[in-house]
Amino acid sequence: MTERPISDLSLVWHQIRYQNRIFWRTPVAAFFTIVFPLMFLVIFTTVFGNDRISEIGVTFGQYYASAMAVFGAVSATYTNLAVQTAIARDDGILKRVRGTPLPPWIYIAGRVGSAVYIAAIAVVVMLAFGSVAYGVRIFGESLPSLIVTFVIGVACFAALGLLVAALAPSSDATPVLANATLLPLAFISGIFFISGPNEPAALRAIAGLFPLRPFGLAFHDGFDPLEVAARGGWLGQFHWPELAVMMLWMVGAAVLATRVFTWEPRVGEREGGRRRRSLAAR
Amino acid sequence: MAAIVVRRLVKHYGDVAAVRGIDFEVRPGEVFALLGPNGAGKSTTVEILEGHRTRSGGEIEVLGFDPETAGRDFRERIGIVLQTTAIERELTVTEAIDIHGRVYAGRRSTQELVELVGLEEKAGARVKTLSGGQKRRLELALGIVGDPDLLFLDEPTTGFDPSARRQAWSVIANLTSLGKTVLLTTHYMDEAQHLADRVAVISAGRIVAEGTPDTLGGRAEASTRVSFSLPVGTAVGGPLERARADGDRYVLEADDVTRVLHEITGWALHNDVELIDVTVDRPTLEDVYLELTGGGQDD
Numbered sequence: 001m002t003e004r005p006i007s008d009l010s011l012v013w014h015q016i017r018y019q020n021r022i023f024w025r026t027p028v029a030a031f032f033t034i035v036f037p038l039m040f041l042v043i044f045t046t047v048f049g050n051d052r053i054s055e056i057g058v059t060f061g062q063y064y065a066s067a068m069a070v071f072g073a074v075s076a077t078y079t080n081l082a083v084q085t086a087i088a089r090d091d092g093i094l095k096r097v098r099g100t101p102l103p104p105w106i107y108i109a110g111r112v113g114s115a116v117y118i119a120a121i122a123v124v125v126m127l128a129f130g131s132v133a134y135g136v137r138i139f140g141e142s143l144p145s146l147i148v149t150f151v152i153g154v155a156c157f158a159a160l161g162l163l164v165a166a167l168a169p170s171s172d173a174t175p176v177l178a179n180a181t182l183l184p185l186a187f188i189s190g191i192f193f194i195s196g197p198n199e200p201a202a203l204r205a206i207a208g209l210f211p212l213r214p215f216g217l218a219f220h221d222g223f224d225p226l227e228v229a230a231r232g233g234w235l236g237q238f239h240w241p242e243l244a245v246m247m248l249w250m251v252g253a254a255v256l257a258t259r260v261f262t263w264e265p266r267v268g269e270r271e272g273g274r275r276r277r278s279l280a281a282r
Numbered sequence: 283m284a285a286i287v288v289r290r291l292v293k294h295y296g297d298v299a300a301v302r303g304i305d306f307e308v309r310p311g312e313v314f315a316l317l318g319p320n321g322a323g324k325s326t327t328v329e330i331l332e333g334h335r336t337r338s339g340g341e342i343e344v345l346g347f348d349p350e351t352a353g354r355d356f357r358e359r360i361g362i363v364l365q366t367t368a369i370e371r372e373l374t375v376t377e378a379i380d381i382h383g384r385v386y387a388g389r390r391s392t393q394e395l396v397e398l399v400g401l402e403e404k405a406g407a408r409v410k411t412l413s414g415g416q417k418r419r420l421e422l423a424l425g426i427v428g429d430p431d432l433l434f435l436d437e438p439t440t441g442f443d444p445s446a447r448r449q450a451w452s453v454i455a456n457l458t459s460l461g462k463t464v465l466l467t468t469h470y471m472d473e474a475q476h477l478a479d480r481v482a483v484i485s486a487g488r489i490v491a492e493g494t495p496d497t498l499g500g501r502a503e504a505s506t507r508v509s510f511s512l513p514v515g516t517a518v519g520g521p522l523e524r525a526r527a528d529g530d531r532y533v534l535e536a537d538d539v540t541r542v543l544h545e546i547t548g549w550a551l552h553n554d555v556e557l558i559d560v561t562v563d564r565p566t567l568e569d570v571y572l573e574l575t576g577g578g579q580d581d
Contacts, residue, residue: 006387018373018381025372025408092368099332099362100428101354102385264334 008106015102015110016117023118029084033076034122037068038129040192050134058224061134065126066223067191070153070216072122077154079178081115081161086174089165094263104263112158119154142222145237149222153215156246159253160211166261182212189213190220211249214242285310285345285432285463286331292339293326300326302487303340310431313464315478317471319575323487324467325365328436331465332362345432358387361430363421365437371410375401378409379423386428395423399453415446422453426462433457435466439473451476471567485575495567504565508542509533511558519553521545531559 023029041064050061088094097107130136161178168174186192188203189212207213218239221227231237286308293301301323308314316324329335331342333349333356342349347356369378376392383389396405399419404412412420418438425433438454439447454477458464468474474481475495482492491498509531512518518525518532521542525532536542539562550557 006384011385014381014384018370018377021377022370022372088370092364092366093370095334096362096364096368096424099334099357099360099364100382100385101357101387103354 008103011102011106012109012113015106016113019110019114020117023080023084023114029080033072033080033118034125037072037075037122037126040071041065041068041126041130041134045134058226059134061130062136062223063194063220065130065134065136066220067216069123069126070212070219071186071191072126073119073150073154074157074182074212074215076119076122077112077115078157078161078164078182079175080118081111081158082164082168082178083171083174085111085162085165086168086171089263090171090265092265095265098263108162112162115158115161116154120150123150136223137225139222139225139228141234142228142237144234145239146219146222148238149215149218149243152243152246152250153211153219156211156215156250156253159250159257162261163253163257166257170266185210185212190216208245211246214239214245218242283310283346284308284343285312286314286465287343288327288331288340289342290340291327291330291337291342293323293330293335294338300487301330301337304484304487304489306482306489306492308463308465310463311461313458313466313477313479315466315468315474315481316484317468317474317481317571318484319469322484322575324469324484325436327484328434328465328467332360332434333357358428359431361425361428361433363425363433363435363438365440369409369417369420369424371408373409374406375409375412375420376405378420379427382424383427388429389427390429392427395427398426398456399423400449413446415442415449418442418446418450419453422450426457430462432463432465435464437467437469439468439470447473471571475567483571483574490574491570498567498570500570505535505537506539506562506564507533508536508539508546508560508562510546510560513556513558516555520549522549 041061044064045061048060050059052059085094094107098104127136127138131138164178164181165174168177185207188207189210190207191212204213221231221239222237228237284307286306288304288306291301291304292299304323304327306314316327318324326335330337331344331349333352336350344352345356345359349356373381375396379392379395383392396402399422401416401419401423404416409417409420422435422438425435435454439450442450451473454464454466458477464477466474466477478495480493481495481498482489483498484490509528511531512522522532525534527533534542534546543562547557549555
């Protein structure tokens with residue numbers, strides 16, 4: 001028996017540590033979040049060559065590394081957080097946590113904190129690999145803007161990920177729901193395809209209403225030497241309208257998620273459901 | 283003060299009434315079992331007391347709290363072992379106990395718990411590699427890591443093989459010897475008999491009997507049964523005429539067993555008849571239970 005005061009902050013810290021440990025022990029999640037975007041980068045630069053893109057003035061590697069960094073960050077927060085949270089809910093893990101003194105917000109903060117940490121790793125790994133393999137350049141003036149864009153971007157997609165987990169009727173449906181929303185958006189948001197001047201203005205406008213294109217654009221511009229030069233000092237690098245769009249989505253998703261989020265398993269506890277069925281069959 | 287007070291508890295799911303007015307009290311330090319078939323309302327009742335569900339009507343008090351509105355203070359003092367295992371598969375046994383223990387202001391040491399539930403050899407193993415029984419014992423460790431005053435055990439051994447069940451029972455018996463209050467649900471008669479100080483039989487959302495395992499359903503007052511078989515073709519006479527046939531056996535209800543045994547064995551010796559497989563017993567808890575719950579067709 002040890003009696004000791006526990007601060008909420010240290011609880012958050014330990015929750016993050018354990019969520020990280022679980023993440024790294026789940027090879028599939030680690031692969032899709034860290035390795036998958038790297039593979040895309042290699043494939044795209046191999047297929048298209050690492051030439052200068054005439055329309056936007058940067059090399060393919062420079063463009064794709066920033067786009068894939070955003071994709072990795074979004075996978076870590078939106079897709080992973082949604083899927084892992086829904087599985088934990090349907091396994092009954094959330095329900096058990098709810099029966100302990102751990103405040104719910106600390107548990108959620110642990111999951112979000114871990115997802116953000118892994119998103120940061122995905123971005124750093126992508127940029128490090130890009131700079132070594134494809135000569136991707138990083139500009140000091142745009143770094144503050146990139147960091148703020150990252151923080152608001154992952155916060156926005158973490159809130160959306162939790163909302164998807166809350167709305168999904170079962171954990172099986174969660175990856176479908178997450179990918180069916182993310183992938184089409186990625187195609188029209190300049191993540192997989194370069195949005196040049198030939199892109200229909202209407203499509204661009206529609207994509208701009210969703211949070212992915214603003215995230216990608218603000219990130220991409222920070223790596224575009226012409227854009228960085230044109231915007232002047234570090235304060236000029238900030239993409240205020242794009243940040244505003246992401247913050248609106250973040251607040252909306254967070255408010256809605258807190259209303260619809262449940263801690264009870266849906267469609268029966270997964271293992272328990274199987275066990276009951278097999279007992280009934282006996 | 284009672285650890286748990288339940289008065290006229292009612293729970294509806296839409297039009298379906300799962301709990302239809304239940305009353306009971308659990309005293310501190312007592313092991314109280316809710317015994318009943320699947321779907322009788324046991325888990326619903328327990329989950330309301332744990333604070334996992336809201337009630338439709340009635341009053342409850344758990345350790346002086348209303349679980350529906352209680353917060354962190356209440357959860358510091360209770361431990362819950364849910365019906366299905368739910369532990370992060372990728373953590374080791376030690377890590378799982380550790381992370382769950384951290385959330386309590388007062389906790390038992392990981393080492394002590396690993397020993398208490400007999401998982402020393404699996405301490406470093408991932409949860410996903412544990413057998414069903416080992417997972418359940420780990421759940422038990424997680425339920426008591428906060429050193430609770432009151433422990434909820436929802437069907438702690440469902441799906442166990444007999445030896446795993448014996449092991450789990452000895453772990454639970456260990457806990458109760460520490461003076462913890464335990465509310466247990468089960469649909470196994472032997473489990474209630476083995477672990478509980480008092481039992482309430484619940485059927486279709488109502489408590490149909492309550493008492494100690496020995497007195498439940500009037501078992502203490504029930505008359506003793508003497509039963510036996512006879513060789514084929516034996517002519518029944520004398521005291522055996524009072525016996526009723528039950529299949530190929532004869533049963534005598536007796537309040538004075540000694541006299542009845544003396545009479546029938548005397549008659550048998552005198553007539554040179556062999557009494558085969560003589561048994562003397564009272565109605566088992568299972569008999570009482572099946573009668574109370576309407577034949578147990580639910581299971």
